[in-house]
Amino acid sequence: MIERYSLSPMRELWTERAQYERWLQVELAVLEAQAERGEIPQDAAQAVKGRLQELTDRDVERAKQIEREIGHDVLAFVRMLEEKAGPEGRFLHRGLTSYDVVDTARSLTMKRGLELLIQELDALLETVKRRALEHKRTVMVGRTHGMHAEPLTFGLKLLLWYAELQRDRTRLEAAKAVIAVGKISGSVGTYANVDPDVERRVCERLGLEPAPISNQSLQRDRHAQVLTTLAIVAGTLEKIATEIRNLHRTEIGEVREGRPHGSSSMPHKQNPSTSETIAGLARLVRANALAALENMAVWHEQDLTRSSVERVILPDSFLALHYMLVKTREVLEHLHVDAERMRRNLERTRGAIFSQAVLLKLVDKGMSRREAHELLHEKALQSERTGKPLKALLREDERVQRLLSEEELDELFDLRYHLKHVDTIFARFFP
Amino acid sequence: MIERYSLSPMRELWTERAQYERWLQVELAVLEAQAERGEIPQDAAQAVKGRLQELTDRDVERAKQIEREIGHDVLAFVRMLEEKAGPEGRFLHRGLTSYDVVDTARSLTMKRGLELLIQELDALLETVKRRALEHKRTVMVGRTHGMHAEPLTFGLKLLLWYAELQRDRTRLEAAKAVIAVGKISGSVGTYANVDPDVERRVCERLGLEPAPISNQSLQRDRHAQVLTTLAIVAGTLEKIATEIRNLHRTEIGEVREGRPHGSSSMPHKQNPSTSETIAGLARLVRANALAALENMAVWHEQDLTRSSVERVILPDSFLALHYMLVKTREVLEHLHVDAERMRRNLERTRGAIFSQAVLLKLVDKGMSRREAHELLHEKALQSERTGKPLKALLREDERVQRLLSEEELDELFDLRYHLKHVDTIFARFFP
Amino acid sequence: MIERYSLSPMRELWTERAQYERWLQVELAVLEAQAERGEIPQDAAQAVKGRLQELTDRDVERAKQIEREIGHDVLAFVRMLEEKAGPEGRFLHRGLTSYDVVDTARSLTMKRGLELLIQELDALLETVKRRALEHKRTVMVGRTHGMHAEPLTFGLKLLLWYAELQRDRTRLEAAKAVIAVGKISGSVGTYANVDPDVERRVCERLGLEPAPISNQSLQRDRHAQVLTTLAIVAGTLEKIATEIRNLHRTEIGEVREGRPHGSSSMPHKQNPSTSETIAGLARLVRANALAALENMAVWHEQDLTRSSVERVILPDSFLALHYMLVKTREVLEHLHVDAERMRRNLERTRGAIFSQAVLLKLVDKGMSRREAHELLHEKALQSERTGKPLKALLREDERVQRLLSEEELDELFDLRYHLKHVDTIFARFFP
Amino acid sequence: MIERYSLSPMRELWTERAQYERWLQVELAVLEAQAERGEIPQDAAQAVKGRLQELTDRDVERAKQIEREIGHDVLAFVRMLEEKAGPEGRFLHRGLTSYDVVDTARSLTMKRGLELLIQELDALLETVKRRALEHKRTVMVGRTHGMHAEPLTFGLKLLLWYAELQRDRTRLEAAKAVIAVGKISGSVGTYANVDPDVERRVCERLGLEPAPISNQSLQRDRHAQVLTTLAIVAGTLEKIATEIRNLHRTEIGEVREGRPHGSSSMPHKQNPSTSETIAGLARLVRANALAALENMAVWHEQDLTRSSVERVILPDSFLALHYMLVKTREVLEHLHVDAERMRRNLERTRGAIFSQAVLLKLVDKGMSRREAHELLHEKALQSERTGKPLKALLREDERVQRLLSEEELDELFDLRYHLKHVDTIFARFFP
Secondary structure, eight states, X not given: OOGGGOOTTHHHHTSHHHHHHHHHHXXXXXXXXXXXXXXXXXXXXXXXXXXXXXXXXXXXXXXXXXXXXXXXXXXXXXXXHHHHHOGGGGGTTTTOOHHHHHHHHHHHHHHHHHHHHHHHHHHHHHHHHXXXXXTTTOEEEEEETTEEEEEEEHHHHHHHHXXXXXXXXXXXXXXXXXHOEEOOOOTTSSOSSSOHHHHHXXXXXXXXXXXSSOSSSOOTHHHHHHHHHHHHHHHHHXXXXXXXXXXXXXXXXXXXXXXXXXXXXXXXXXXXXXXHHHHHHHHHHHHHHHHHHHTTOOSTTBOSHHHHHHHHHHHHHHHHHHHHHHHHHHHHHHOEEOXXXXXXXXXXXXXXXXXXXXXHHHHHTTOOHHHHHHHHHHHHHHHHHHOOOXXXXXXHOHHXXXXXXXXXXXXXXXXXXXXXXXXXXXXXXXX | OOGGGOOTTHHXXXXXXXXXXXXXXXXXXXXXXXXXXXXXXXXXXXXXXXXXXXXXXXXHHHXXXXXXXXXXXXXXXXXXXXXXXXXXXXGTTTTOOHHHHHHXXXXXXXXXXXXXXXXXXXXHHHHHHHHHHXXXXXXXXXXXXXXXXXXXXHHHHHHHHHHHHHHHHHHHHHHHHHHOEEXXXXXXXXXXXXXXXXXXXXXXXXXXXXXXXXXXXXOTHHHHXXXXXXXXXXXXXXXXXXXXHHHHSTTTOSEEOSSOBXXXXXXXXXXXXXXXHHHHHHHHHHHHHHHHHHTSOOSTTBOSHHHHHHHHXXXXXXXXXXXXXXXXXXXXXXXXXXXXXXXXXXXXXXXXXXXXXHHHHHHHTTOOHHHHHHHHHHHHHHHHHHOOOHHHHHHHOHHHHHHOOHHHHHHHTOHHHHHTTHHHHHHHHOO | OOGGGOOTTHHHHTSHHHHHHHHHHHHHHHHHHHHHTTSSOHHXXXXXXXXXXXXXXXXXXXXXXXXXXXXXXXXXXXXXXXXXXXXXGGGTXXXXXXXXXXXXXXXXXXXXXXXXXXXXXXXXXXXXXHHHHXXXXXXXXXXXXXEEEEEEEHHHHHHHHHHHHHHHHHHHHHHHHHHOEEOOOOTTSSOSSSOHHHHHHHXXXXXXXXXXXXXXXXXXXHHHHHHHHHHHHHHHHHHHXXXXXXXXXXXXXXXXXXXXXXXXXXXXXXXXXXXXXHHHHHHHHHHHHHHHHHTSOOXXXXXXXXXXXXXXXXXXXHHHHHHHHHHHHHHHHTOEEOHHHHHHHHGGGTTGGGHHHHHHHHHHTTOOHHHHHHHHHHHHHHHHHHOOOHHHHHHHOHHHHHHOOHXXXXXXXXXXXXXXXXXXXXXHHOO | OOGGGOOTTHHHHTSHHHHHHHHHHHHHHHHHHHHHTTSSOHHHHHHHHHHTSOOXXXXXXXXXXXXXXXXXXXXXXXXXXXXXXXXXXXGTTTTOOHHHHHHHHHHHHHHHHHHHHHHHHHHHHHHHHHHHHHTTTOEEEEEETTEEEEEEEHHHHXXXXXXXXXXXXXXXXXXXXXXXXXXXXXXXXXXXXSOHHHHHHHHHHHTXXXXXXXXXXXXXXXXXXXXXHHHHHHHHHHHHHHHHHHHHSTTXXXXXXXXXXXXXXXXXXXXXXXXXXXXXXXXXXXXXXHHHXXXXXXXXXXXXXXXHHHHHHHHHHHHHHHHHHHHHHHHHHTOEEOHHHHHHHHGGGTTGGGHHHHHHHHHHTTOOHHHHHHHHHHHHHHHHHHOOOHHHHHHHOHHHHHHOOHHHHHHHTOHHXXXXXXXXXXXXXXO
């Protein structure tokens, strides 16, 4: 992922150096496990550990130099370690295939990445909650198909996101459980050259579950679940960003991003730039999920086609989603909410938004649904044409007069009618 | 989905008539709930229910006729019901918005669809288990990058799929839980015209959870999770199909589809046609998942862009995956496994597949990893060039002689070396 | 594709019967070519042709019955033809592989499908042109990031679409050229059993180019180009639909779909439903393009994975795009354009939309770009806060007074300033 | 794109510095055009040009520093230029909107990028041609569904790729034509603050066509065409890579990558690693194409959602495809072709690959197609069971004896039968 969309601490998680460090972590865990089991001399293992305490820039450089010679990154890394570890270095990587190291290390990275995402999601949930409670009764119009529908509150909108983000949290936890798995099972997963007990000890040491069965690699349904999960979370954030972009429009003006950037040519503009960026990045995360799904199929026990794909999509999706989470929180944190403008927008359709309540009442009083629908449709058009409030037009209509008293009509045009269950809904989340 | 890839009972679930029947089911559940609560007269509700017991072909025709006039399917359906229900019909659809019906009905369909998929998956798991146990010790070569790597058993291959299918089952269950949700909350989800208690009663009656919050519709992260889950399961089946296609090749010939179809021009051919079809359909389910992810974002409380997409991708993905599950089971059920050919293929590389074991032993005996790697690489090339077995070449080599006795060498070239942990792995699944 | 989004004559093109008819067309063309070349007896060919003049329902039924027995559609079709053709029927399908028939027939279908799409696109271009000229000088605000930017005309918006649709036309023509290709080259494309001259004659007869080289099938880069082209055209229509949906909003109200459908619950609503459907279907066509791209890779001379995918995505994408083109034309044909509302919306920002013109003038007169930018940004905010027109605020500002006369200021706030090049732009298309 | 898949000179094209240089190029072209037209003083323009001759590291740093302050990259860049250019710097960026610079500069980059891709493609075409001619008559078995079908030559396989790559070249040229377009038309494309003649002059200077109409940006159907084209070319390379991977398998062994990398654990392995990487990267380019298609729709005259996406997918797709082209050429250049192994593999099915020729002859001699098909199917199975050559089995069969002489049978089992048109096919490309 490009610098621009990479934020700490997710950025540090996906550097090349971080990858090398995790590879070392796995190699040493294997070494220790084999020493514990008496497969290699304890003192040799100690010696190696001592010499590989730290990974210097020079080590990284050396590994890359060897890689340029032999064209294999893990092999090069192990050779560098061997050089550094002295004669006992030959006990390193014992019985392993590259993917024992690569896949187990990657699981560590992804597990940590998911923890960071969950952490950011939690911070976002906190913000959404706070602002939902703040705007619990900030009335605004609900819109469907871009058109005014019926009233709701801005707090309900936020609460809806809160609920979806909670489901996203569950999804991220599920993804973490599915990827927090290591494998030290050798070339084709038969443990021919490395004992299953080594895998058990290594995974325990690293905080992973051992895969109950593997071939050369961990199976990519796990990675596909992680990346489709990231795409779903990105979809939630795209939805939030889309809403803010829509409410931000000149003609609606109900919210405004707190730290807007102007236009280079038009000095008067304040754009919902951050929300636009968030919405855009969702496309990337989504596209990457697709590549992850394509990565599932494989020829026999392993092929290398996934490798190039994962080198790109894994960091990119984690970094992009992390960025999106941080920025969504910032946007919502600093969002200007113009309750007055919301109130004014509500009145734009001269009461048309109350028509369903009237329809329902007319039907209750005995009018057929169809007749009521046509009556209200006719009055709505008349109101639009003449600019007269719907209530006034209804009040004048004989068919209505016959069924509804003036008080009843007033009640139907009262916002309280629409907000009567707001508390009930909130109580489901914050009792 | 086209007829060709639609199998019972999934096919019947997605017909237009089935959709109408579920709509009716929801409308009646609402009517009953409102009657129970005294919002509408009990006897009116009874009368309506009595008249709407059954949906005839004529009713369906009438609904479609009205739809052609007014261009709205749910509204047309409700009008048809009203006509049929007589004057009390006006109590139908009371306080509802179309999506209360559409989304709740669709949840019912998807929940049932997931149950059918899980049922088929269970049958497949059974088959895979049976064949895995049958071939627990059927030795074959493991291949990475298309090249011979080290030995494993065909049973292990099957067991790996078994484990992945188990994870898929967990995913399908999670998807079912996330979609088994109804919503009867009105136009923008405020319950302005329908009491939350109605939603509770309706959902209970239908075997769904009420959504804790909704706007005009259920949120599409739920549907996206269902469709990405289907895509992951499809990915597993594509992986299985790909393996069978690969093992089926003329040059490998280790398995054969039990009921092959010949070629129209080449009478001698027996193709892995069913596996090819399964692999192809995975692309469709994957592409549909992407459209489902795009469907998440929305303008305000609802827009109609998702509707056309879902009319196509929901049935298509459920039907395609159902077909794939059924066919994968059939393929595995009837798969000819040629253990003799597997054994012969193993020997093709004249022992090269045992080289890692030798390498490891040489390192244990004190050779540096690098030297051992180069020695074996050299011998492998020599074996390929001369056709001589690797073991013979090693036996002649002084460096090897110095470190390994003949017995040790024999042991390293023994298949038992590679199969020693097969029981352990199986025991993790079938103790 | 489901009935709902299938319109004549595209619908008839993709029926099963139409497919059978094209298969027959190819088989007969081969027969005639071989007879012309003297490879088979002229009278036998005549006899066969006479008996296969017409495809009855019974023939179709018979073919499907045989297919159920042998599980191969082309083979079944040919057997049915043989039965019907009598003893000379054995000359049918001579030297062919199934894909000679399937792929050549499909090219015919796709070529015709592209012609139908181009025809619809031409009708749409005509409509867009007419409305662009009609609204050449209908002034409205241009919006970027959802915010008011500078004035333009509705005609320019339409003209922009016109230009893009022209590019789409070029793309469709290119796609047609790339797919209007047949292949009669046998099992693996070597013409072992069928002479290249037969291919030449058959293609000429069918109005196709012979593929200069093929293996068992036509290469799928051709099909991928067709489907990505369809996805691009769908993207154009999605863009148009998105704009209409945006201008249709209650708060903007500048256009309205001519034949709107109301809401089932809210009698007052007139939704941009058709545009929403168009926007939704674009997701499908896009997803299908992806599956077509995945279809390109193949194992050796042919595999069957593409077959299932193409059976679905080819008809679906052609039908969906055809529907989208027809509906976009209808929407634009009947679109209500509210010029008065456009004019009123222009004034909402009290002149802020003219700020760039002022900025430029100030810079010309010697102010630094940065100073001018900050001055205008400040005045824009002040105007928003106070509700005062920007022009008035500028007029009062000393820094402005020093550089601009009142006349100059008036000129900068004149719409004619912004429309001065509209004729120039139009003249590029309609000189 | 990560370092690993970035090769010169494509790498240098997409650096941040290269982007800044192109921005400067556009700004200066505008300045000169405006000076030529007398809109700004000639000597001021000269002065600015003189001072902005070169972009130093310090300038880049300064631009980024300003960007950190104001959060807008183009605006920051222009400010830096202004600072550097002295008082006349105020004539820079006159009448422009950011996207005049960004989009025109990006067109320059993409045009150049396409030229580099075409250049690499030409080199690849040359290699494919050379090797096709080299292996024009290297006989091998054609395979469909992974199974032996009929003979062809390795040269034909290469020639098929040659033909597809030629089509890809045409596509890249078309994409270049569609993207080699600039726009200097101001905020919403009305030329309110910049004369159309400036755009004409600037584009001429830069080697681009002026867009006949634009709004704030160039329309993204252009970019979508470029990226779907890249995805199609990537699909061709994936197809080639897939074939090499398949022919490379231990059991087939007909080709071998020339510079193979071994396995870290299995010293005997030589993997088709480069081809695997190429096949993998195609997934990325494909996924990016999808994001480019999503980028087409926009809100009004511009929104920013595309920006983040394009910052990633444009460089990534160009770099990945460039890498793939270079590597495919290297692989094919150095590919070991084992003609002897091809010959041996041909014989594996004991003559079954000649069965269609026999079938055809039997039909010509009067047997019904169906009978002939069944006869050959039966013999093929018998041959497989017994290991006897098909020809021998046929020779013994009475039905065959009745219709075919021994000479005729020999001819049908002669490879020359299958290769008789190879010259004809090659002559279509290299007359």
